[in-house]
Structures are given as C-alpha cells and as structure tokens.
Amino acid sequence: MVETIEKNRKLFVDDPVDGQLEIKYGLPGEVKFCKRCVISNQRPSSSVEFKHTKESKKATIRFDEEGICDACRYAEQKDHGVDWEGRRDQLQVLCDTYRSRNGSYDCLVPGSGGKDSVYAAMVLKRDFGMHPLTVTWAPHLYSDVGWYNHQAWIHKGGFDNYLFTPDGVMHRTLTRLAYRNLLHPFQPFIFGQKNYAPKMALKMGIPLVFYGENEAEYGNPVAENTSAKRDPAYFARKEEQGETLYFGGVAMEELPEHGILPGQMDPYMPANPEALEKAGVEVHYTGYYLKWIPQECYYYAAEHIGFEANEDRTEGTYSKYNSIDDKTDPYHYWTTLVKFGIGRATYDAAQEIRNHHITREEGVALVHRYDQEFPRKYFPDFLAYLDMDEDEFFEIADSFRSPHLWQRTNEGWRLRHRVGNSEDE
Ligand SMILES: [Zn+2]
Incomplete structure (x- = not known):
C-alpha cells in the first residue's frame, strides 16, 4: 500500500528515489x-468528464x-450474465410502442456517421422497422474519411440528417480555453454533442432518442450500467441549483472577456429536464438491448453503407476505424496520456481484450509500441485551430503532467509506471 500525504491542500506520494511527488x-x-485488460486505475470515470467544473478533479475507475x-x-456480465434474447425482445416492445405507421420520424439517433451511430441507425431501421431521424454535432475539423462516411450514412443508409456546425470562431475560442485551462480540448465539443440530441428531440417532437453504446461501460461502477435509460439528471442544468457554470475552465459570467456572450452558449447548454419530462422524451442506449461489439459495428457499417476505415493506422494506436472523423481527435487522446498516463492504444487494447479479439500479452505489446507516439499528421491543422505555436502547445501540456506519473529525463518525459506482463507490475 502506497501512502498519500496531504500538504497545503495538495496530495503527494513518496518515491524512494525522487522524494515527494505531487499527485x-x-x-x-x-x-x-x-x-x-491494460487500463490503469488513473482512468477517470466517464461521467465526470461532463461536469461544468473549474478544475479537472477526477473520480476514477x-x-x-x-x-x-x-x-x-461489466464485459464479463455481457458475456455470461445477460439474457440478450430477452433484451432484444424488450427493444422490440419499445419499438412497437413508438413506431410510426406512415414513415414519419419515430426516434432520433445522434452521431457523427462513425461506425457506432451507423450501426444503431441501420439496425433500428432494418431490423426493427423504425424511422430514425439522424442528427450530427459537427466535429472540429472533418477528416476526409469522416466526411465520406457521414455522407454514406445519409446517401447509402437512407436517412434524413440535421448537421449542426457551431460558430467556428467561438468554438475555437472555447477549445483554446479548454486546452489552456484544463488540457481538455474536447470539452466544448462534448458539451455540445451530448446536449444536441435531446434538444433536437424536443424541437422535432420526437419522444424517443437512441444513443449507441453506454460510454459509462468503460469506467463507471457496474451497478450504474444496468439501466436502458439515461438518468435525466445527466441533463440537469446546474446553474438552476445555484452553481456557477464553467466552460473551458472559465465561469459563464467571465466569458464576455473572451468575446462570448452568455446567450451565445445556448447550443452548449443542456435541454431543460422539465421540458423533456413534459414532452415525454426518453433517452435509451441501444447497447443495453443489443450486445455491443465495436468491431462488429465496423463490419456491419462496412457491409451496409460501404463505411471506410483509414488506410493508415491511427497515430498513437494500432486501429484504423475508431474515432476517425475529426482531425483533432488524436489530440484528445494525447491529452489523456499527458494527464493520466493513458494513451489511445490503451483504450483500444483494453476494449479489444474485453471483447476477446486480442490477448492481454498482445495488448501490452501494442501499448508499449504505440501509446506514447505523438500524432504528427494533423499537428499543423490543430495548432492553427488553437492559434498556438508548438512551444506554447507543449509548455501548456507539460504543466499538466502529474509528477507521480511522469519523470523528466535527459531524453524527455518518461512514464514512471507502464503496464507489463508480470503479476507485480
Ligand atoms: Zn480491466
């Protein structure tokens, strides 16, 4: 057991060589x-990423x-403890309740046109006879393959789609603030994307929203993954409970200093939970009803709409078809490497081990090989997006490295702990 020491409201851990290291x-x-798998206990719970807080204080897996x-x-439960046929029947009943008879929209499926949203929308349409409206919160910078897949979703899959693209100047400002203050450049995107679908459901009068997989599966307590429906509290407006809202680490009332008026933040705000309740909008996870295996979603999307993977391996990992629609995506994962010591190959390998595609040994080797690779391909695009030069970019990132995870050496930054094969690592 390693003891943590608290001093001046900061936490430290004792290192035999380097003395007290801040956590x-x-x-x-x-x-x-x-x-x-290969995940470490430094992984934040998914749900906390969504909080409008000033600091990045984390509850972890x-x-x-x-x-x-x-x-x-949870993966174990999915393999052995879930009656998938029964769950499929439940989805059938739900769809039978809501299905429109004349082809008008009866459910809403949000997504980028990535493999998961393609799968959810196609299965609901083909297997369950539903008429989904698809809605998309645009990525920061669509990649060519991402745009191709988004269009294939609509044109080959046969769906109506609302594509919302936030004010590019403002979104860049928010992204820059989130990078600078939290090293979380994806925070504004996540706020917008998560809130978009329920609000569109309200606007369009569609009572049923289907997300794909419950992202909480990857980090929240097992007990929280046993519901088909998303807790309405997820959409609660904290401001009404007297809390200050922060965006990119900046309080709402200070945003005008950055050229943003509070009213302009509407697209990033949650839907009113009372309005959702009144309209009877329910948000369900398709992944609760159907066993969700990312690789299978990819095969399904490739077969039915000609979904394309990248030609090259994604930098920082070994996969070719996960999260490929946004040029800035690699930097989201790279910042989690900096803050938590967990890079993109770790996320991919952990998921593939749990789905029995690779062994733990293979996963460990892939993490060692790719996890710390810096994504170069779209770096000029991302720097231009942030309006930053390279020095500033790395200076900010380095200030977010936790000393209990990172050691500065003559060769650069080195992780103090890496996943290994032996039992005691
Ligand atoms: Zn695990």
Whole structure:
C-alpha cells in the first residue's frame, strides 16, 4: 500500500528515489493496472468528464480486490450474465410502442456517421422497422474519411440528417480555453454533442432518442450500467441549483472577456429536464438491448453503407476505424496520456481484450509500441485551430503532467509506471 500525504491542500506520494511527488487531479497515488485488460486505475470515470467544473478533479475507475477493473467485470456480465434474447425482445416492445405507421420520424439517433451511430441507425431501421431521424454535432475539423462516411450514412443508409456546425470562431475560442485551462480540448465539443440530441428531440417532437453504446461501460461502477435509460439528471442544468457554470475552465459570467456572450452558449447548454419530462422524451442506449461489439459495428457499417476505415493506422494506436472523423481527435487522446498516463492504444487494447479479439500479452505489446507516439499528421491543422505555436502547445501540456506519473529525463518525459506482463507490475 502506497501512502498519500496531504500538504497545503495538495496530495503527494513518496518515491524512494525522487522524494515527494505531487499527485494532480485527485488521482490515486499508487498506479495499478488491471490484471485482465491494460487500463490503469488513473482512468477517470466517464461521467465526470461532463461536469461544468473549474478544475479537472477526477473520480476514477474502480478496481476490485482481485485487481480487475469495473469495465472488465461489466464485459464479463455481457458475456455470461445477460439474457440478450430477452433484451432484444424488450427493444422490440419499445419499438412497437413508438413506431410510426406512415414513415414519419419515430426516434432520433445522434452521431457523427462513425461506425457506432451507423450501426444503431441501420439496425433500428432494418431490423426493427423504425424511422430514425439522424442528427450530427459537427466535429472540429472533418477528416476526409469522416466526411465520406457521414455522407454514406445519409446517401447509402437512407436517412434524413440535421448537421449542426457551431460558430467556428467561438468554438475555437472555447477549445483554446479548454486546452489552456484544463488540457481538455474536447470539452466544448462534448458539451455540445451530448446536449444536441435531446434538444433536437424536443424541437422535432420526437419522444424517443437512441444513443449507441453506454460510454459509462468503460469506467463507471457496474451497478450504474444496468439501466436502458439515461438518468435525466445527466441533463440537469446546474446553474438552476445555484452553481456557477464553467466552460473551458472559465465561469459563464467571465466569458464576455473572451468575446462570448452568455446567450451565445445556448447550443452548449443542456435541454431543460422539465421540458423533456413534459414532452415525454426518453433517452435509451441501444447497447443495453443489443450486445455491443465495436468491431462488429465496423463490419456491419462496412457491409451496409460501404463505411471506410483509414488506410493508415491511427497515430498513437494500432486501429484504423475508431474515432476517425475529426482531425483533432488524436489530440484528445494525447491529452489523456499527458494527464493520466493513458494513451489511445490503451483504450483500444483494453476494449479489444474485453471483447476477446486480442490477448492481454498482445495488448501490452501494442501499448508499449504505440501509446506514447505523438500524432504528427494533423499537428499543423490543430495548432492553427488553437492559434498556438508548438512551444506554447507543449509548455501548456507539460504543466499538466502529474509528477507521480511522469519523470523528466535527459531524453524527455518518461512514464514512471507502464503496464507489463508480470503479476507485480
Ligand atoms: Zn480491466
């Protein structure tokens, strides 16, 4: 057991060589890796990413007494503990209740046109006879393959689609603030994207929203993954509870200093939960009803709309078809490497181990090979987007490295703990 020490409201851990090392973001002082996948206990819970808070204080994934993470335990349940036929029947009943008879919209499927949203919309249409309206919150910078797939979704899949593109100047400002203050350049995108679908459902009078997979599967306690519906509190407006709202680490009332008026933030704000309730809007996860395997979603999307993977491996990992629609995506994962020591290959390998596509040994090798690779391909685009030069970009990033995870050496930054194969690592 590693002891954490609190001094001046900061946490430290004792290192035999380097002395006391600060622990940022309230992360666990002792770094552990799941014995079954490759995720570490530094992984934040998904739900906390959504909070409008000033600091990046994190609740993290839980490991049980056997050293297995909650995501692996949930995968175990998906393999053995779930009656998938029964769940499919439940979806059938739900669809039978809501299905329109004349082809008008009866449900709403948000997504970018990535493999998961393509799968959700296509299955609901083909297998369950639904008439989904698809809605998209645009990526920061569409990649060519991302735009191709988005268009294929509409033109080959046969869907109406609303594509919302936020004010590019303002979104850049928010992204820059989120990078500078939180090293979380995706925060504004996440706010906008998560809130868009329920608001569109209200506007269009569509009572049923289908998300794909419950993202909480990858980091929240197992007990929270047992519901088909998204908790309405997820959409609650914190301001009405007297809390200050922060965007990119800046309080709402200070946004005008950055050229943004509070009213302009509407697209980023949650729908009113009372209005949702009154309109009877329900948000369901397709992944609750259908066993969700990302690789299968990819094959399905490739077969039915000609979904294309990247020609090259995505930098920072080994995969070719996950999150490829936004040129800035690699920097989202790179910032999680900086803050939590968890890069993109770790996320991919952990998921593929849980779905039995690769072994843990293979996963460990892939993490060692790719996790710390810096994404160069779209770096000039991302720097231009942030209106930053390289020096500033790295100076900011380095200030977010937690000393309990990173050591500065003559060769550069080195992780103090890496996932390994032996039991005691
Ligand atoms: Zn695990």
